[in-house]
Amino acid sequence: xxxxxxxxxxxxxxxxxxxxxxxxxxxxxxxxxxxxxxxxxxxxxxxxxxxxxxxxxxxxxxxxxxxxxxxxxxxxxxxxxxxxxxxxxxxxxxxxxxxxxxxxxxxxxxxxxxxxxxxxxxxxxxxxxxxxxxxxxxxxxxxxxxxxxxxxxxxxxxxxxxxxxxxxxxxxxxxxxxxxxxxxxxxxxxxxxxxxxxxxxxxxxxxxxxxxxxxxxxxxxxxxxxxxxxxxxxxxxxxxxxxxxxxxxxxxxxxxxxxxxxxxxxxxxxxxxxxxxxxxxxxxxxxxxxxxxxxxxxxxxxxxxxxxxxxxxxxxxxxxxxxxxxxxxxxxxxxxxxxxxxxxxxxxxxxxxxxxxxxxxxxxxxxxxxxxxxxxxxxxxxxxxxxxxxxxxxxxxxxxxxxxxxxxxx
Numbered sequence: 001x002x003x004x005x006x007x008x009x010x011x012x013x014x015x016x017x018x019x020x021x022x023x024x025x026x027x028x029x030x031x032x033x034x035x036x037x038x039x040x041x042x043x044x045x046x047x048x049x050x051x052x053x054x055x056x057x058x059x060x061x062x063x064x065x066x067x068x069x070x071x072x073x074x075x076x077x078x079x080x081x082x083x084x085x086x087x088x089x090x091x092x093x094x095x096x097x098x099x100x101x102x103x104x105x106x107x108x109x110x111x112x113x114x115x116x117x118x119x120x121x122x123x124x125x126x127x128x129x130x131x132x133x134x135x136x137x138x139x140x141x142x143x144x145x146x147x148x149x150x151x152x153x154x155x156x157x158x159x160x161x162x163x164x165x166x167x168x169x170x171x172x173x174x175x176x177x178x179x180x181x182x183x184x185x186x187x188x189x190x191x192x193x194x195x196x197x198x199x200x201x202x203x204x205x206x207x208x209x210x211x212x213x214x215x216x217x218x219x220x221x222x223x224x225x226x227x228x229x230x231x232x233x234x235x236x237x238x239x240x241x242x243x244x245x246x247x248x249x250x251x252x253x254x255x256x257x258x259x260x261x262x263x264x265x266x267x268x269x270x271x272x273x274x275x276x277x278x279x280x281x282x283x284x285x286x287x288x289x290x291x292x293x294x295x296x297x298x299x300x301x302x303x304x305x306x307x308x309x310x311x312x313x314x315x316x317x318x319x320x321x322x323x324x325x326x327x328x329x330x331x332x333x334x335x336x337x338x339x340x341x342x343x344x345x346x347x348x349x350x351x352x353x354x355x356x357x358x359x360x361x362x363x364x365x366x367x368x369x370x371x372x373x374x375x376x377x378x379x380x381x382x383x384x385x386x387x388x389x390x391x392x393x394x395x396x397x398x399x400x401x402x403x404x405x406x407x408x409x410x
Contacts, residue, residue, distance in 0.1 A: 003042040003043055003044045003045075003052070004043060005040050005041065005042055005043075005055060006023060006040070006041055006043050007038065007039070007040055008021035008023065008028055008030060008033075008038070008039055008040075009021055009037075009038050010030065010033045010034060010035055010036065010037045010038075010039065011035065012035050012089075013035055013089065013090075014029065014090070014093070015090050015093070015370065015400065016029075016074070017031070017075045017086075017399070017400030018030060018031055018033075018051070019031075019032075019033030019034060019035065019037070019054075021033075026049070027049050027050070028043055028050045028052055029049055029050070029051045029052070030051070030052045030053070030054055031051070031054065031074065032054035032074075032077060033054045033057075034060075034061040034063055034064055034078055034082075035061065036059075036061045037057055037058075037059055037060060037061045037064070038057075038058040038059040039054045039055075039058060040054070040055050040056040040058060041053060041055060042055050061078075061082075063078050063079050063082035064077055064078065064079075065077060065078065065079050067398075070132070070141075070146075070147075071132050071141060072132060072148055072399070073148070073399055074399055074400050075398055075399055075400045076398040076399075080110070080114050080397065083394070083398070084107070084108040086400075087108045087394060087402035088105055088107060088392050090370050090392075090400070090402055091105050091370045091390065091392045091402060091404055093370075094370035094371050094373065094374035095370075095374055095377070095390070098371055098374035098378060099374040099375070099377045099378035100378055101374075101377070101378065101381060101387060103387050103390060104389075104390070105390045105391075105392065106390060106392070107391075107392075108391075108392040108402065109391060109392065109394065110394055110397075111253055111255070111256040111394045111395065111396075111397045112255040112256060112259075113253075113255065113256075113397070114397045115147050115148065115397070115398070116147065116148070116149065116150055116151055117148065117150070117252075117253045117255070117256070117397060118148045118149045118150060118252045118253065119149075119153075119174060119176065119177065119235065119244070119250075119252055119253070120172065120173060120174045120250075121149045121153055121172070121173050122171070122172040122173075122187075123143055123170065123171055123172075124140050124169065124170055125162050125165050125166075125169055125170060125171055126140055126142070126162070127162075129142045129143065129144070129162050130142070130143045130157060130160070130162050130171065143157065149173075149175070150175040150177060152175040152176075152182050153173045153175045156173065156182050156184075156202075156206045156207055157173075159204075159205040160202070160205050164198060164201040165186065165198045165202075166197075166198065167188050167189070167190060167194060167195070167198075168186040168188040168195065168198055169187055169188045169215065170187040170188070171184060171185070171186055171187065172185040172187065172213075172246050172247065173185075173207070173246060174233070174244055174245060174246040174250075175233075176233045176234060176235045176244065177235065177236065177254055177255065178234055178241065178254075179234055179235075181230075181233045182206060182207045182208065182233075183207055183208060183210070183211070183229075183230060183231065183232070183245060183246045184202050184207045184209070184210050184211070184246055185210070185212070185213050185220075185224065185245075185246035185247050186198055186199070186210060186211070186212050186227075187212075187213045187214075187215060188212075188215065189214060189215060192225055192227040195210075195212055195227060196227070198210075199227050199228045203228060203229060207229070208230045208233065209230035209231050209232075209246075210227055210228045210229060211224050211225060211226050211227060211231055211246055211247060212224070212225050212227050213247055220247040220248075224245075224247045224303075232245045232307065233245075235254050236254060236258065237250075237251070237254050237257055237258045237261060237283045238257070238258030238259065238261040238262045238283075239258070239261075239262065239286075240283060240286045240287060240311075240315070241311070242281055242282075242283050242286075242307070242308075243281070243307045243310060243311055245303075245307070247303075248281070248301075248303050248304055248307065249301070249304060250280070250281070250283070251283075251395060252395070252396075253395045253396065256393060256394060256395045257283070257395060259393065260366060260393045260395070260403060261287045262287060263391065263393075263405050264287065264288075264339060264364050264366055264405055265284075265287040265288050265290075265291065267362075267388070267389070267405070267407040268288050268291065268292075268337050268339055268362065268364050268407075269291060269337065270291040270292065271293075271336040272292065272293045272294070272336055273293065273294050273295075273296070273333070273334060273335045273336060273337075274288045274291075274292045274294075274295045274296070274335060274336070274337040274339065275295075275296045275297075275298060275337070275338050276295060276296070276297045276298065276339045276341075277298050277326075277338060277339065277341075277342075277355075278298070278299060278340055278342045278343070279297035279299050279308075279322075279339075280297075280299050280301065280304040280341075281304045281305070281307040281308035281311060282297040282308035282311065282312070282322065284339055284341060284366070285297040285320055285339070286311075286315070286317060288337075288339065289317050289319055289320050292319065292337070293319060294319045294321070295319060295320045295321070296321055296322075296323060296335070297320065297322045297323070298322075298323050298324075298325045298326065299324070299325075300324065300325070300326055302324065305322045305323075305324060308320075308322045326351070333358075334359050335358060335359060335360050336359065336362070337360055337361075337362045337364070338355055338358060338360040338362070338363050338364070339363075339364040339366070340355075340364070340365055340366065341367070342367070343368075344368055344369045344372065345369075346369060346372025346373060346375060346376050347372075347376045352376060352379055352380060355380070356380065361409060361410055362407065362408070363380070363385065363407065363408045363409075364405075364406070364407050365377070365404070365405075365406045366403065366404070366405050366406075367403065367404045367406075368395075368401070368403055370402060370404055373404050373406070377406070377408065381408070384410055385408040385410045386408065386409055387406065387407075388407040388408065388409055390405075390406045391404070391405045391406070392405075393405055
């Protein structure tokens, strides 16, 4: 039985790009709606807050625009200036509701590109073609054209015959805006020799290197092997060039991320020793290098640390070192500034404790999740830290995701 249709008036947009409305039964969160709109929505009954999907817009917002029907975008139906306003609102709401703080939030820094900004993408390989992964219980959707990915990735996809990627179950791409090159990773069980035909086809389609990753519950957690060509390509992030691969972590919008990294370095200022925690291959840490006698990049990912060491060997930066470790290592480092860019889960209690116990008097916090960022900021301010400038950055146009660049001092 289909979900019942309900007419709803949308009050505001909340995290996740959902429109908040109310009826006689309580709050309803509606996908595909904008503030000020009246919509007809299919609402699913269930425990907790009900959720719905817009089926018809009865009274449209002036911010509404035509949007592609893609599972990868949840805010493309809003104009880009409206997206930037909404994202600032998400950060403001997290600060007041979660951190219990009243603080000024700057205007959202826009992405230099609104479309074709993603340097990475991962698709299912299906008999019908490359497809977006299943979302919310729906069947895979064949890609065709993906307006979010860089033109170089789309050009490779246009030349591919997915039937020739067998026995791969998925394929991942990484492109470089700097060089125009693309590397790929096939994902599937078995030995590399079983993928030589698929690898040759990818090379013919324009990639410069192919790796093989075994299926794993944790993304690329079962190991990666290079089977043809180059495993890495060069990309520009702000003021530094870094090596990126099809399987290693790097921000998907290098131009927007570069703006945030430059801002983080400005907030860090100058000093004797800076620590870049969760530093990966050191894209942020290397931005700190001109202002500090030494910079230590800590991370738990050997692949990222290896790429970072190679990058500084090429660039000649002598004051940046890479160490395997996490927040528990802070106590023996001695630092005056800490920069963190943690995963979506934010800083765990132990990490916050070690940061507070460190010698640092400044913390630059870069976050991809306003909710966990606000939780951590609230905890640190209760310990005596003071929150300084807060600036949202848009790494993911057409989606509800927003990054935050902030600083705390004591």
